[in-house]
Amino acid sequence: MRPGEFLSLVGPSGCGKSTALRLIAGLIPPSDGQVRWDGGERPRPGDIGFVFQEPTLMPWARVLANVTLPLRLARLARAEAEARARDALALVGLEGFERAFPRELSGGMRMRVSIARALVMRPRLLLMDEPFAALDEITRLKLNDDLLALWAERGLAIVFVTHSVYESVYLSNRIAIMAARPGRIVAELPVVAPYPRAAGFRHGATYGAACAEVSAALGRAMAA
Structure with a gap:
């Protein structure tokens, strides 16, 4: 490729x-x-970033926490992880939804969160x-x-x-x-x-x- x-x-x-x-x-x-x-x-x-058929978000966690998950697993400092997550959310048009829960989002918005989570590792x-x-x-x-x-x-x-x-x-x-x-x-x-x-x-x-x-x-x- x-x-x-x-x-x-x-x-x-x-x-x-x-x-x-x-x-x-x-x-x-x-x-x-x-x-x-x-x-x-x-x-x-x-x-490599991976976006699955379903958004596979953590329902108990807010959008920002869902997107920072890969960075937290990589032990990135919290401030940097959240800054990168906010940038990724802005890329997919979800500025202002950082504190929303997945249940509060439409299907398309949940998929955008999933894409942001894949992009956050750049x-x-x-x-x-x-x-x-x-x-x-x-x-x-x-x-x-x-x-x-x-x-x-x-x-x-x-x-x-x-x-x-x-x-x-x-x-x-x-x-x-x-x-x-x-x-x-x-x-x-x-x-x-x-x-x-x-x-x-x-x-x-x-x-x-x-x-x-x-x-x-x-x-x-x-x-x-």
């Missing part, structure tokens, strides 16, 4: 998309082969496992735009798992199509469209053609 790339993984349920993210993050060991990082170097603590690579799948369409489209703005600002590399062809084309500059049994990548498709991608991009010929190409590749993968 190239530095600063936005790569989406698309494929049928059970093909190993989430497993691939967990292998990259080192949460599970590979049964064969190895995961290479920068030519063989092991990632340093904080190099990772080089952000792994996102269908983070917007459970959200309504309006919230999802807004978070797509916010994610692209954040990606451009921070220069992150992102691996994004989604079941949505349309979401993958809108967000990515490369899409990997996976097939199941065994889980494997069967096609890689570039999305040749400049950033920033305004709302009108979804109505253009380039977007439509790219969606059709990804849909066709996904159909072949499901039949494989």
Whole structure:
């Protein structure tokens, strides 16, 4: 994967998309082969941020405490941890919600907290496992735009798992199509469209053609 790339993984349920993210993050060991990082170097603590399908927030803790959790586990001084957490919350548009509890937030806001928690360690690579799948369409489209703005600002590399062809084309500059049994990548498709991608991009010929190409590749993968 190239530095600063936005790569989406698309494929049928059970093909190993989430497993691939967990292998990259080192949460599970590979049964064969190895995961290479920068030519063989092991990632340093904080190099990888992970956003799961569910926000997985501590319901008894306020937003600021949820976001500072990785820094507290890393034994960072409280003042610095809270300052970095406030910066991360500002990046995701949640200034002023530091003292709210998760139950007081909408689904989209809870996911923003989860993204802020992943960003607070200032990772080089952000792994996102269908983070917007459970959200309504309006919230999802807004978070797509916010994610692209954040990606451009921070220069992150992102691996994004989604079941949505349309979401993958809108967000990515490369899409990997996976097939199941065994889980494997069967096609890689570039999305040749400049950033920033305004709302009108979804109505253009380039977007439509790219969606059709990804849909066709996904159909072949499901039949494989």
